[in-house]
Amino acid sequence: SGYNVAIVGATGAVGSRFIQLLEYETKLPINSVKLLASKRSAGKQLKFKDQMLTVEETTPDSFEGVDLALFSAGGSVSAKFAPEAVKHGAVVVDNTSHFRMDPEVPLVVPEVNPQALKRHHGIIANPNCSTIQMVVALEPVRQKFGLDQVICSTYQAVSGAGQSAINELMTEAQQVLNHEPVEPKILPVSGDEKHYQIAFNTLAQIDVFEDEDYTHEEWKMINETRKIMEDNDLKVTATCVRVPIVVSHSETVYFTTTDRSATPDDIRAVLKTAPGVVVEDDPKHQVYPQPINAEGKKDTFVGRIRRDMDNQGSFHMYVVSDNLLKGAAWNSLEIAETLHEMNLLHVQD
Ligand code: A2P
Structure with a gap:
């Protein structure tokens, strides 16, 4: 068994790197990958390993059964949907600046402050690339x-x-x-x-x-x-x-x-x-x-x-x-891998 992962902003510049990393470059056990974007991209097919996955519009229901949600679709999308994902039991790693300075949200670079992950309440912010x-x-x-x-x-x-x-x-x-x-x-x-x-x-x-x-x-x-x-x-x-x-x-x-x-x-x-x-x-x-x-x-x-x-x-x-990698997708995935190693990420029943 592994994690059900959703990528929000899968059709974007960072989203494409998330797909690449999840294909063959993560230690994280993966059960399924769900590609989410805006209504404009719904129905679009993207390659994942040897399958074609269909991009879906992001809605509150998209996060049903999702254990890990990787957000990179802009601050307003995170503001709206990250709390929905958390409600459904997912852990969110958010690439936008929306939650970064919230004192309740850990802002993490795994090489620097992995200990901050212990304080998370469902959302972890990925810092600015620079x-x-x-x-x-x-x-x-x-x-x-x-x-x-x-x-x-x-x-x-x-x-x-x-x-x-x-x-x-x-x-x-x-x-x-x-x-x-x-x-x-x-x-x-x-x-x-x-x-x-x-x-x-x-x-x-x-x-x-x-x-x-x-x-x-x-x-x-x-x-x-x-x-x-x-x-x-x-x-x-x-x-x-x-x-x-x-x-x-x-x-x-x-x-x-x-x-x-x-x-x-x-x-x-x-x-x-x-x-x-x-x-x-x-x-x-x-x-x-x-x-x-x-x-x-x-x-x-x-x-x-x-x-x-x-x-x-x-x-x-x-x-x-x-x-797009250490500045975004890779740092986020490294956060997820670190959560997994620290026993802070779970597959839902
Ligand atoms: P879409 O391709 O459907 O517009 P980038 O950072 O490269 O501009 O990519 C932004 C990403 O965020 C894209 O995947 C884009 O999807 C997605 N996105 C933009 N607006 C929304 C929205 N309202 N809901 C969900 N995803 C969105």
Whole structure:
């Protein structure tokens, strides 16, 4: 016997990665997989192993008999249906930001704070993609040397804004190469007033502008990092930038350790044995992480580790990971696998 799993948002960019991972890459015993999306996709057939599964419209009844529900269909869908899934006895792992800052909801990266899972009441939030890869790389350093301050700049792939943003980049790139006019409609934020070209461009806006002229994405990185690390005094800030890349986010991370005696070799040594981290750092041989190499992989790749020349105990590093896998589907599934190992996930009678 195994779990009955539902994927909400199965036709989306993250949904497709959930399907791939559940096919052959999970330790979780699976009994059945149910593909849920909006009414628009109902009836669509998607391949799962050697069968074709029919996508169904998401309704409250969809969660009858579901043990584990993986949500990635937008905040409003989670707001509406995650409580329904919990009512039906399912455990929800939610990829949207809707529940992340709710004090009752654990916000979990299994390499960093698996213990928070014990406090769950049916919903577990998967952090923002940029936050996940940053904390995976910082937590081992924090454990060993302490952490005072973090300043991050991101270079984020368009897939973080969904399948329609991927399509927009591809279309615009073709149009530019064909010397045709581009007509941006989605990026930087589909719901915002203005839209700008992403092909052959960068956009210093991810999500809407909020307090103090920070974007929502930047606030997510600040607030979520503090919640995951359980350190409200941590100095952490970010500048989030969209780049014309389909998959994998890159980040430059500047950090100051509490123990000012740490050396770059110390940092490298800690990261070499850290779970979920692969160090790719060999400047002599031009080795450093790249988005195209990280795509399809579950790890977080770290390179360019070096001391800050002005501030003792401060360092720079470059952190790259597949935003749809460790940033979303894989982290969520790893949460489910960890729940299973901790005996916190159950097959219903
Ligand atoms: P659909 O394909 O039917 O629109 P992405 O992040 O790539 O944009 O994907 C969003 C996912 O969320 C898609 O699978 C989409 O399904 C799904 N979705 C959007 N709106 C709803 C809704 N109201 N109910 C259920 N799923 C939804």
